[in-house]
Amino acid sequence: xxxxxxxxxxxxxxxxxxxxxxxxxxxxxxxxxxxxxxxxxxxxxxxxxxxxxxxxxxxxxxxxxxxxxxxxxxxxxxxxxxxxxxxxxxxxxxxxxxxxxxxxxxxxxxxxxxxxxxxxxxxxxxxxxxxxxxxxxxxxxxxxxxxxxxxxxxxxxxxxxxxxxxxxxxxxxxxxxxxxxxxxxxxxxxxxxxxxxxxxxxxxxxxxxxxxxxxxxxxxxxxxxxxxxxxxxxxxxxxxxxxxxxxxxxxxxxxxxxxxxxxxxxxxxxxxxxxxxxxxxxxxxxxxxxxxxxxxxxxxxxxxxxxxxxxxxxxxxxxxxxxxxxxxxxxxxxxxxxxxxxxxxxxxxxxxxxxxxxxxxxxxxxxxxx
Numbered sequence: 540x541x542x543x544x545x546x547x548x549x550x551x552x553x554x555x556x557x558x559x560x561x562x563x564x565x566x567x568x569x570x571x572x573x574x575x576x577x578x579x580x581x582x583x584x585x586x587x588x589x590x591x592x593x594x595x596x597x598x599x600x601x602x603x604x605x606x607x608x609x610x611x612x613x614x615x616x617x618x619x620x621x622x623x624x625x626x627x628x629x630x631x632x633x634x635x636x637x638x639x640x641x642x643x644x645x646x647x648x649x650x651x652x653x654x655x656x657x658x659x660x661x662x663x664x665x666x667x668x669x670x671x672x673x674x675x676x677x678x679x680x681x682x683x684x685x686x687x688x689x690x691x692x693x694x695x696x697x698x699x700x701x702x703x704x705x706x707x708x709x710x711x712x713x714x715x716x717x718x719x720x721x722x723x724x725x726x727x728x729x730x731x732x733x734x735x736x737x738x739x740x741x742x743x744x745x746x747x748x749x750x751x752x753x754x755x756x757x758x759x760x761x762x763x764x765x766x767x768x769x770x771x772x773x774x775x776x777x778x779x780x781x782x783x784x785x786x787x788x789x790x791x792x793x794x795x796x797x798x799x800x801x802x803x804x805x806x807x808x809x810x811x812x813x814x815x816x817x818x819x820x821x822x823x824x825x826x827x828x829x830x831x832x833x834x835x836x837x838x839x840x841x842x843x844x845x846x847x848x849x850x851x852x853x854x855x856x857x858x859x860x861x862x863x864x865x866x867x868x869x870x871x872x873x874x875x876x877x878x879x880x881x882x883x884x885x886x887x888x889x890x891x892x893x894x895x896x897x898x899x900x901x902x903x904x905x906x907x908x909x
Contacts, residue, residue, distance in 0.1 A: 583617070584908065585614070585616055585617075585906075586616075587615060587905065588611060589904050590609070590611040590612075591609060592608050594608065594897055594898070598893050598894075610675075613631070615627065615628040617907075623643070623645075625641070627639065627640045639658075640656045649703060651702075653698045654697040656693055657698075659692060659721060659757070660755060661776055662691055662755070662778065662791055664778075673818040673832055678873070679873075679875045679886065680839075684812065687799055687885055687886070687888070688810065694721035694723070694724065694742060696721030698744075699717070700717045701715070701717075715748040716746070716747050719744060721742040723740040725761065740760045742761075743758045744757040753776075753777070753779070754776070756773075756774070757774045757795075761798070762798075772807065774793060775793070775795060776791055776794075777791065786819055787820065793812040793813070796809055801842075808845065809843070815836070815837055818832050818835075818859075820863075823862075827862050827863065828863050829861070848878040850877075851876075851878070855871060856872050857871030865904065865905070866902070866903065866905075869902075869903065870898075870899070872898055872899075874895075875894060875895035
């Protein structure tokens with residue numbers, strides 16, 4: 540049995556055991572109270588989500604294609620005891636795959652240590668749960684940033700956080716700081732095995748948040764392909780996240796270096812990326828209330844500022860209807876346009892980039908804390 544197959548089998552076994560433990564814990568938490576005693580709250584809570592999707596799409600010059608898919612089937616467990624919290628998430632669509640596994644330790648007022656497998660803190664549109672975002676999925680630019688430029692996504696690492704000010708203070712007096720390091724990886728999500736001369740293949744990142752505003756910086760190690768040497772690059776970003784009554788908004792601008800270059804004589808390029816998501820919710824004042832929510836996503840990335848006709852552009856619009864934070868039916872239109880001079884591996888390392896037009900219908904539901 541290969542190591543990858545063995546790890547998947549172990550993950551499936553662990554997932555089944557954790558699910559049984561969670562259900563047992565929930566049952567224990569709901570046991571009848573003894574006279575004069577309050578119910579004992581279970582330290583283990585469970586969460587999950589399920590996305591079922593119908594897609595009609597046209598890729599490049601191909602014929603129209605339609606597919607019904609299970610876009611996500613996620614199970615999560617959260618454990619808390621005094622100052623310690625733990626969380627495990629498994630994606631169980633085909634075989635169990637570990638998506639998150641980390642510990643959080645309170646170190647005193649406003650201070651926290653996180654260690655394990657979790658998301659890099661560069662972009663709120665990437666580290667915010669997909670259930671909290673209005674779109675059916677994160678889209679094309681997310682794939683580019685996560686899989687190709689490797690500035691986002693999940694890694695194994697550790698981070699320290701510090702939050703200043705009391706909750707009653709105005710937002711401009713409550714800055715939040717985060718700094719940490721993560722293990723770099725290649726395109727197949729295997730960790731980089733390199734020595735001190737290559738910085739041990741690490742990713743270092745820092746972020747400061749002040750209310751709705753954020754700024755991040757990152758230095759990373761990675762590989763553009765399996766057989767290429769480890770290379771280093773940097774990235775920086777400014778972002779805004781706002782939720783006011785029915786309005787929800789995310790916006791970001793990013794600048795950094797990249798190893799994805801169309802010119803074989805160069806090893807690095809300077810990339811620029813920008814995205815914005817705007818949604819307006821009618822209804823849904825409380826959890827479980829009916830609501831409607833139209834939304835729009837627009838964005839683009841210039842993989843190499845020295846080239847022309849290499850832009851990767853994305854536009855998405857859609858409508859959500861359902862019960863707020865419980866379930867939603869989503870109708871979404873996607874349009875992707877990719878310049879003729881974009882690097883071959885900008886979207887998929889194994890195929891040249893192509894334009895994409897799609898209509899999605901998705902039914903999604905979730906429970907627990909995300």
